[in-house]
Amino acid sequence: MDLDLPESALAVREGVAAVAAKYDHAYWSRCEEEHRFPQEVFDDLGAGGWFGLCVPEEYGGGGQGLLELAVANETLCASGGVAGTFFYVTTPGFGAMTLTRHGTEEQKQRILPGLAEGRVQFCFALTEPDAGSNAIEITTAARPDGDDFLVRGQKIWISNVENADWMVVVTRTTPAAEAKDELGSRTAGFTLFLVDVREAVAAGTLSYTPIPKMGSNILHSSQVFLDDVRVPSGNVIGEVDQGFSVLWDVLNPERILAASGGIGTADAALRIATDYAKERVVFGRPIGANQGLQFPLAQLKAKTELGRLMTYRAAWLFDQGRPCGNEANIAKLTGAQVGWEAANQAFQTLGGMAYSKEYPVERIFRDARIAKNIPVAEELILAHIGTQMLGLPRSY
Structure with a gap:
């Protein structure tokens, strides 16, 4: 379109x-x-x-x-x-x-x-083993040491560490309980740092272990261990203890880019499915003529175009410096869902051949599924829409 x-x-x-x-x-x-x-x-x-x-x-x-x-x-x-x-x-x-x-x-x-x-x-390190979706509870700490900071903690599901020159690391420079008492908010006390990955690995203060996974194996997703990584104060992004506003300017673009990836995934899956449905002849006619296959693909095409519009709107709002949190969340939800649904329907359209590595459907199928969980689970997006847009009471 x-x-x-x-x-x-x-x-x-x-x-x-x-x-x-x-x-x-x-x-x-x-x-x-x-x-x-x-x-x-x-x-x-x-x-x-x-x-x-x-x-x-x-x-x-x-x-x-x-x-x-x-x-x-x-x-x-x-x-x-x-x-x-x-x-x-x-x-x-x-x-x-x-x-x-x-x-x-x-x-x-x-x-x-x-x-x-x-x-x-680059890579980005926020998620922790005991603080997945609840970023407020991260415990990776950065403490002053002369003109530097020492960063200690553990991160998980960090993608592209093995190729990264720089890691944006989200830390606590003031623990959550103290931040609420001393700084007035649990969202205070965050600081983002630029960590030189290669330098820290060479110094033995940063290590990582790849996690065996279902798909997207063109790069690793790893557990990362930070053992007093020395970071110059000049590598603070924004201000010490005031990193949460910076963090939102990381998370909203991440969600919008994830949405655009889901839309592109849907485009790829639909192209494979429709090409096959035009060429595969059963009972004397292309299977794409059967409404049982044609209608689901048509429905997904409509959903893809709607998701594309919301993704573009969210990105445009961000570029204009306007609030875009609601739009970014809706775009991510929609993009992830339609990417997965299109991959799933492509699998159904190709029948048994979808299970064969002769076709790329099985790879797209595996890669598309994780988008419903990252960078934020769709349940949390629905909770955001329910509370922030519909005004319903919080459940957490």
Whole structure:
């Protein structure tokens, strides 16, 4: 469907599609089978400046916004590389968006040019074993030590550590109980840091263990152990103890980019399903002529376009500096659901052949399912909609 996107976003779609066209489903499936990072795609996108879209021009980037970034991610996923959504969430999302809005001038000059050129990668460390969806309860602590901070704690399900140069780490510089008493709010006392991953690994203060998982094996998701990682005070993002406002400017773009990945996943799954339904002949006619198959696919096409509109709206609001939390949550909910539903219906359309690795449906099916749980479970989004938008009482 032709949406009224700005010329900048249309140019992004065309440019990323040209890169993605070099890498077919078989390429992505090989990377998944081999648990191999798709370095060739990453290098191609980096060389074209497609990771630096939202980096300001003075630091070598494209000077665009989250809308263009969401379109780039959607386009890559729609090409069949649905796990490639991590490319855009981890480095441009966690890295470029965060530093552009909240980084110091020194941080921007030091990091953004390399990111814009595709030479620098990021990861983001928030989730902890005992504080998954309840981020208020994280216990990873940063304590002052001279002009530095020492960071100690454990994170889990951290994606792309093995490739990352920098990790954005969410810590407590004031424990939750003390923050409520001394700073007036349990959401106070958070501080975000830039951790030099390679330096900390070499020093023996940061280690990680990959978690065996069902899909998206083109990069690891790991447990991360921080054992008094030394971080210069110049690597604080925003202000000490005031990191929660920075955190929301990380989480909302993450949700919007996750939504765009779900929409791209739905596009990829629907294309596979409809192509097969046109070609597969049973009882003398293409199976796509049977309304039992045609109607579910048509319904998912409608849901995909609605999800696309909400995703673009949420990204546009963010770029305008306007509140976008409700829209980001609805977009993420819708994108994840339609990505999974489309993958599931593609599986049903292909019948037994969907179970074969001859077709990419089984890979897309596995990759699409996790989106209903990350970066935030859909139950929490529904709770947000119920309490914040409908005014219903809280259950937690």
